[in-house]
Amino acid sequence: MKYLVLLIGDGAEKPWSEQTEGEQGDAMAKFGEFDAACRAREGVELLAGEALSDSRDATVMRTTAGRVALTDGPYAEVIEGMGGFYLLEAPDLDVVVELLRILPPYDIQIHPTVDVTL
Amino acid sequence: MRQEWGRLVALLLSQFRRLDLVEDALGDAVEAASRTWPVDGTPDNPAGWLMTAAKRRVLDRLRTEGVAQRKLPMLLTDAERQQEGARTMADSGSLVEDDVLRLVLMCAHPALAPESAGALSLRLVLGVPTADIARLFLVPEPTMAARIARAKKRIVGAGIPFAVPDAAVLPERLDIVAQTTYLAFTAGYAPGSGPDLLRADLSGEAIRLARVVLGLRPDEPALVALLALMLLQHSRRDARVSDGRLVLLADQDRRRWHHDDVAEALRLLTGPVLAGPVTPLTASYALQARIAAEHATAPTADDTRWDRVVGLYDLLLHVSPSPSARLARAVAVAEDRGAAAGLAALEGLEIPSSHRPAAVRAELLARSGDTDAARAAYDQAIAACDNDVEREFLERQRASL
Numbered sequence: 001m002k003y004l005v006l007l008i009g010d011g012a013e014k015p016w017s018e019q020t021e022g023e024q025g026d027a028m029a030k031f032g033e034f035d036a037a038c039r040a041r042e043g044v045e046l047l048a049g050e051a052l053s054d055s056r057d058a059t060v061m062r063t064t065a066g067r068v069a070l071t072d073g074p075y076a077e078v079i080e081g082m083g084g085f086y087l088l089e090a091p092d093l094d095v096v097v098e099l100l101r102i103l104p105p106y107d108i109q110i111h112p113t114v115d116v117t118l
Numbered sequence: 119m120r121q122e123w124g125r126l127v128a129l130l131l132s133q134f135r136r137l138d139l140v141e142d143a144l145g146d147a148v149e150a151a152s153r154t155w156p157v158d159g160t161p162d163n164p165a166g167w168l169m170t171a172a173k174r175r176v177l178d179r180l181r182t183e184g185v186a187q188r189k190l191p192m193l194l195t196d197a198e199r200q201q202e203g204a205r206t207m208a209d210s211g212s213l214v215e216d217d218v219l220r221l222v223l224m225c226a227h228p229a230l231a232p233e234s235a236g237a238l239s240l241r242l243v244l245g246v247p248t249a250d251i252a253r254l255f256l257v258p259e260p261t262m263a264a265r266i267a268r269a270k271k272r273i274v275g276a277g278i279p280f281a282v283p284d285a286a287v288l289p290e291r292l293d294i295v296a297q298t299t300y301l302a303f304t305a306g307y308a309p310g311s312g313p314d315l316l317r318a319d320l321s322g323e324a325i326r327l328a329r330v331v332l333g334l335r336p337d338e339p340a341l342v343a344l345l346a347l348m349l350l351q352h353s354r355r356d357a358r359v360s361d362g363r364l365v366l367l368a369d370q371d372r373r374r375w376h377h378d379d380v381a382e383a384l385r386l387l388t389g390p391v392l393a394g395p396v397t398p399l400t401a402s403y404a405l406q407a408r409i410a411a412e413h414a415t416a417p418t419a420d421d422t423r424w425d426r427v428v429g430l431y432d433l434l435l436h437v438s439p440s441p442s443a444r445l446a447r448a449v450a451v452a453e454d455r456g457a458a459a460g461l462a463a464l465e466g467l468e469i470p471s472s473h474r475p476a477a478v479r480a481e482l483l484a485r486s487g488d489t490d491a492a493r494a495a496y497d498q499a500i501a502a503c504d505n506d507v508e509r510e511f512l513e514r515q516r517a518s519l
Contacts, residue, residue, distance in 0.1 A: 098283075
């Protein structure tokens with residue numbers, strides 16, 4: 001099963017910009033640890049993962065009756081704080097949750113992908 | 119048959135991994151049995167007969183679905199993980215190999231809404247009919263059928279596995295099983311209307327669920343404490359309703375309490391499982407059970423050791439502070455030291471969208487002779503109460519001032 005993991009908010013983690021250099025280093029170490037844990041775990045593969053730029057840099061694209069409309073900013077308030085994502089292959093939800101416990105305590109949305117075969 | 123339901127569901131799931139088909143197939147098999155067994159006689163191995171009949175039905179369905187739908191999502195099992203060598207190599211001794219436990223943990227998975235988890239557990243582990251589960255949770259049957267169907271879809275869609283997690287996470291997951299079970303239990307004691315005022319028979323199913331899990335994990339403190347708590351509350355089932363009305367604890371006919379349940383609960387509470395250090399959830403269940411035990415062992419309402427009850431509530435508030443525990447403590451304080459002390463203990467206590475704090479304050483004001491204030495508090499409680507039975511009770515109390 002493939003999962004899209006969205007890091008949608010700081011949650012219990014102090015916002016990045018308010019963290020000391022030491023705290024930022026600790027958070028980065030957790031990302032490294034997560035990466036290593038995924039690699040060490042059979043049946044798990046990190047297919048993609050990126051940090052995202054400021055949510056104000058995001059663009060929403062909507063198509064109504066053939067006309068494309070672009071708006072600046074993220075789609076909805078709930079993902080205004082989205083800081084990054086992973087695309088992860090894993091056996092099941094329990095394995096995903098277990099691995100994500102390694103990351104800083106962000107609010108996270110875990111969303112399975114579906115196979116769309118054309 | 120009902121004892122075998124969970125085991126058969128679990129076996130069928132581990133074999134076919136089709137949560138959408140298994141339960142219907144087993145239901146059909148049971149229905150066929152109810153037609154043929156009375157005529158042909160009960161087979162030597164009833165469970166085996168049902169298993170074979172249910173398997174045949176699943177295979178029939180799979181055949182008619184054919185090639186077109188082969189990509190239907192399947193339940194994930196840890197059998198697969200083992201093939202992939204994913205996690206079990208580390209320490210197979212820390213894993214419990216049991217299909218029924220897998221089923222219980224899947225139904226009470228933290229990624230399911232608690233009410234769905236409770237309903238699904240009763241349906242899949244115990245085979246309780248959907249109509250009865252709907253009655254338990256006071257919702258129409260189609261609503262409950264849809265809720266159960268949605269939960270099953272979500273299990274497959276979200277990738278909730280039919281699996282026993284790592285030993286490190288297992289206690290946490292069993293705590294959730296306990297919470298799910300208790301939610302189903304208390305649903306039966308939420309006042310409904312008419313003949314369904316209380317649904318103690320269905321609360322009994324939650325006790326059965328706890329016994330199934332304890333059969334698999336006999337030394338699980340959370341479940342031992344929970345079973346004791348439920349047995350003590352359940353022991354009063356026959357005395358709680360009289361002439362279609364709720365009867366308060368103090369007014370109940372104690373001869374109608376089930377003293378065998380009380381005795382079993384007391385054995386559980388004093389047994390070795392709860393003697394060691396326990397989680398806050400377990401401590402909270404055990405303390406609530408010990409409070410219920412004070413009532414259960416008092417020969418009359420007047421003999422209740424309210425001082426001990428207050429002491430137990432103090433401990434409970436320390437372990438797991440909650441407004442409802444504070445409210446119950448205030449009631450106990452009023453019994454122990456008088457209405458004025460009870461009112462003082464209620465000071466500043468509010469439970470959003472609950473009529474209970476106002477109802478207790480009204481009762482205590484009435485006892486201390488402040489009829490006007492009592493009437494005002496009753497009005498407040500009546501306005502906030504959304505349960506017909508309890509509102510009628512409050513209106514009668516107000517009228518008798």
